[in-house]
Structure formats: C-alpha cells, structure tokens
Amino acid sequence: MKTTIEPFWWSLFGAGGTLAALFIPITLIINGLAIPLGWLDAPAYENVLQLARHPLARTYLFLLISLSFYHWAHRFRFTLYDGLQLKHLNLLIAVICYGGATVGTIAAGYTLINL
Amino acid sequence: MSANPQHTPYHPRWYRASMPIFWWMRRWIHARFILRELTSIFVAGYALVYLLQLRALGLGPEAYARFLDLLRSPLSISLHGVSLVFVIYHSITWFNLAPRALALRIGDRRVPDKVIAGLNFVAWISISAALAWVTLKG
Numbered sequence: 001m002k003t004t005i006e007p008f009w010w011s012l013f014g015a016g017g018t019l020a021a022l023f024i025p026i027t028l029i030i031n032g033l034a035i036p037l038g039w040l041d042a043p044a045y046e047n048v049l050q051l052a053r054h055p056l057a058r059t060y061l062f063l064l065i066s067l068s069f070y071h072w073a074h075r076f077r078f079t080l081y082d083g084l085q086l087k088h089l090n091l092l093i094a095v096i097c098y099g100g101a102t103v104g105t106i107a108a109g110y111t112l113i114n115l
Numbered sequence: 116m117s118a119n120p121q122h123t124p125y126h127p128r129w130y131r132a133s134m135p136i137f138w139w140m141r142r143w144i145h146a147r148f149i150l151r152e153l154t155s156i157f158v159a160g161y162a163l164v165y166l167l168q169l170r171a172l173g174l175g176p177e178a179y180a181r182f183l184d185l186l187r188s189p190l191s192i193s194l195h196g197v198s199l200v201f202v203i204y205h206s207i208t209w210f211n212l213a214p215r216a217l218a219l220r221i222g223d224r225r226v227p228d229k230v231i232a233g234l235n236f237v238a239w240i241s242i243s244a245a246l247a248w249v250t251l252k253g
Binding site for chain 1: 138159164168179186191195198202206243251
C-alpha cells in the first residue's frame with residue numbers, strides 16, 4: 001500500500017514545487033510587499049475581482065494554492081522524519097501533513113468557486 | 116538455570132547509533148539541507164495568505180480593504196520579508212536540482228545540466244515579468 005502510493009505523493013510534491021518556484025516569489029513581492037509599502041498602486045477592487053473570476057485565473061489559483069500545500073505536506077513530512085528523528089510517528093505525521101493539505105485544497109476550491 | 120540469566124555471551128542487540136535531534140546543526144552542509152526543506156513551510160504559508168486574500172476578495176470591497184490594511188502592518192511586512200528570502204531560496208535550489216529530476220536527451224546526447232537549469236531560470240524571470248505586468252495592468 002505504502003509503496004504504491006508514494007509516487008503519487010511525489011508527483012504532487014514535484015508539481016507543487018515547480019509551480020511555487022515559478023510563481024510564488026513575484027506574487028509575494030507584489031501583494032505582500034510592493035503594494036502594502038506603497039511602491040505600487042493597488043489595482044481597483046472591481047478589476048482584481050474580474051481578473052480572479054476568469055476561468056483560467058481560477059484554475060491557475062486553485063492549482064498554485066493546492067499544489068503548494070501538497071508540496072509542503074510531502075517535504076515537511078520527511079523533514080520531521082529525518083531532521084527531528086520522528087520515524088516512529090510515521091502514520092500520524094503522514095495523516096497530519098497530507099490531511100492538512102487536503103483540507104487546504106477543499107478550502108481553496110470552495111473559495112474560488114464562490115468568488 | 117545459570118546463575119546470571121541476564122548475561123549471555125552473544126546477547127542479540129540492535130545496532131542503532133543514537134542521533135541527537137539537532138544533528139543537522141553540526142555541519143553547514145546539513146543545516147543547508149534542513150533550511151532547504153524548511154522553505155516548504157514558507158511556500159505553504161504564503162499559499163495560505165494568498166487564499167485568505169482571495170477569500171476577502173470574495174466577501175466584498177470592505178472585507179478586501181480590511182485585508183489590505185492588515186497587509187500594511189509592520190508584522191505582516193516583516194513576515195513577508197522573511198518569507199521572501201525562503202521562497203527565493205526554494206526557487207534557486209529547485210531549479211538547480213531540476214536537471215537531476217529531468218534527464219533530457221537530444222538524439223543520443225544528454226542535454227547538459229547547466230542548460231536545463233538555465234532554461235528554468237529564464238522561465239522564472241519571464242513568468243515573473245509577465246505576472247507583474249498582468250497584475251499591475253489589471
């Protein structure tokens with residue numbers, strides 16, 4: 001069971017790592033630093049909403065957010081095993097990590113459908 | 116029964132070298148590995164902040180304005196500053212490892228690692244510029 005599902009988690013980890021590496025730094029710079037610090041003007045509410053509601057934007061946002069969560073789940077799981085020597089808590093850690101990412105994915109889907 | 120039941124000449128034991136919890140702090144190369152793995156916390160952390168921003172967007176203009184106010188707080192700015200260092204570290208280490216995950220061949224020659232990593236960095240810069248343009252125009 002464990003050996004058959006491992007490549008599945010790895011593929012989510014890999015896809016999330018790539019999307020996050022390409023898209024998160026610029027998103028963070030714009031939304032988390034440049035606009036709040038006043039280096040850039042915040043786009044108008046209506047325009048942001050309209051842009052985010054586009055089907056392509058919704059799909060992109062869903063994949064970026066959900067896969068970033070699964071990327072974390074897989075990597076953090078092994079960091080706990082190796083870094084903190086918690087191999088004996090294998091199942092509990094896996095459930096918390098992948099379960100957390102799944103909850104985040106459902107929240108992202110719900111938020112984006114109702115946008 | 117022997118006089119000393121605990122002792123046998125060949126008492127079986129597992130060999131397990133005990134490792135201290137912070138073993139990875141002893142050498143820089145190990146600490147760097149753990150730091151790279153910890154970037155995932157900042158990746159997911161920012162994904163969560165971004166999701167909350169989208170939620171505020173869906174709740175209406177007032178909720179969205181309140182969220183933007185929150186982003187202006189010194190705490191938020193500091194957390195975003197620290198997170199930026201980690202997510203950039205994630206991108207750099209990720210693209211440098213890409214050649215190991217993806218062995219491309221043209222004919223029977225393997226595409227050099229530096230070319231694959233280089234293409235990833237070019238894609239990163241182009242996407243960042245394009246996304247900045249779309250966001251600021253929108």
